Amino acid sequence: MKIARFETEHFFAQYEFNTPYQLCNSDCETMSIETLLELADVSVTDFTQQTLGYTESQGNPDLRQSIANTYQTCPPENVIVLATPVEGIYLTARALLNPGDEVIVLSPAYDALINMFEHVVGNENVKKWNFHSSDDGWELKIEELTQLLSPKTKMIVVNFPHNPTGYIPSPQIQQEIVAIAEQNNVWLFSDEMYFGLTHEGTTQIPSMADLSPKAIVLSGLSKTYGLPGLRTGWLVVPDDQLIDEYINWKFYTSICSPGPSEFLATAALKIWNELRQRSLTQISSNLQIADEFFRRWPNHFTWNRPLAGSTALVRFHVNSVSQITARLAAEAGVLIQSGKTLGSDDQHMRIGFGRAAFSTALGKFDDWLTDNPKIVENQKQ
Ligand SMILES: Cc1ncc(COP(=O)(O)O)c(C=O)c1O
Missing domain, CATH: 3.40.640.10 (Type I PLP-dependent aspartate aminotransferase-like (Major domain))
Known part of the structure; x- marks a missing residue:
């Protein structure tokens, strides 16, 4: 029996490994096996002898x-x-x-x-x-x-x-x-x-x-x-x-x-608690950067600051976030995700705050918005 298309995973399969500046991931910054073993005080030999x-x-x-x-x-x-x-x-x-x-x-x-x-x-x-x-x-x-x-x-x-x-x-x-x-x-x-x-x-x-x-x-x-x-x-x-x-x-x-x-x-x-704190620190710093970004673009976005988690769903005042996504990925290498893939609508985008490169990616998005001032023209504000 057929099952509905897994839109989010198809979306990431298309873009995740070829778009350098990602703004919509739900995971938090990762680390190497070496760093994990070091932080947990577990020897490499114990691992390789498994x-x-x-x-x-x-x-x-x-x-x-x-x-x-x-x-x-x-x-x-x-x-x-x-x-x-x-x-x-x-x-x-x-x-x-x-x-x-x-x-x-x-x-x-x-x-x-x-x-x-x-x-x-x-x-x-x-x-x-x-x-x-x-x-x-x-x-x-x-x-x-x-x-x-x-x-x-x-x-x-x-x-x-x-x-x-x-x-x-x-x-x-x-x-x-x-x-x-x-x-x-x-x-x-x-x-x-x-x-x-x-x-x-x-x-x-x-x-x-x-x-x-x-x-x-x-x-x-x-x-x-x-x-x-x-x-x-x-x-x-x-x-x-x-x-x-x-x-x-x-x-x-x-x-x-x-x-x-x-x-x-x-x-x-x-x-586990140390790893959780590390993610929270990253998210907290990225949320402050996002606050500033959304203050700069009040006609483009309605910022619903998240209470918890690593993501937010933000209103983007354009006709189709999916269309912008394709352009933005091709022109600036920046990845945003339409809320449509998650059962919301194409006027919302999911944004993710867990990654260390968030600030750089948001800067690229900011530059692209500056270069394309008309994308929200004639849109409902
Ligand atoms: C709410 C929720 N549940 C489950 C999963 C699945 O997690 P994983 O991709 O690690 O299998 C995800 C992944 O995005 C998720 O957001």
Whole structure:
């Protein structure tokens, strides 16, 4: 059976490795294996002496313990290590749902968080809980979530901090979401790939895994920890029978995770808080640079400063961000991404703040805008 086109990944496949100045990445600045081992105080020889056999399907026990340690209440038995973070979305849709079940998803969202569920339960059974843009930034309305529930609802899918808007709920709204899931006996699938990236002035919220037995949490090392090339992700699943169901599906996708990645992931988790702080420092500095940029271009953009995460969704006052994207990449080597790829519209762009080269890339974009003063002419301001 066909599945919807994964627009975001097709977009990056087209541009990521041939466009020098990137402004729309969702990951944070990465590092070499050498630097990671050094920071984690792990010897290179220990790494190179690892053997290359199959690994345990649920994940290496030391790695599962290291992951469990990052939560308040999660035993290592509840952790499933994934061969890639995105695999966790596929496995969840497969292990928990049947055609005809209803699922509530956020919109816009990272494509897989909508498309995979539509694929399994049917497009008409996926209900969208939409973000609204307000003067205070992006918002979700709890009453709209309540209205989307039906006796057929099996799962609510959330992602906080949110890609692309940079939204994070207050602790009170988070509690309300948990209460709705529990009272209606539906699973709360919580994508926490950007966990801990909370900006100054925003209240940190706990992992859903520490709040509710109805929560299934996806996280990993790609974003907050700046290690997307390890392809290490994990699920926290609070139910033995479900874990068995998940592992059964995992036998069809990856069987087990790559041993070298498991070793390096265990090293990374020794210093998880340091890696997170490093990403936060980079984002904070890039956000200040972005503040200045958007102050310079008030007729071009409506700047919704993110509360958390590594991305923001910004209104760009042009007819088509996709058309500008193609021109900008060809003429200046600068990459921006239309919100359309993420289920928003072609008048928004996603911007990413995690990379060290952000300032240089934004400078190139600024130069291009200066050279092309007419791009917002006759547009709605
Ligand atoms: C919200 C969200 N979930 C999951 C993923 C998948 O992570 P990975 O690309 O490391 O598999 C991404 C990647 O962009 C994401 O933004």
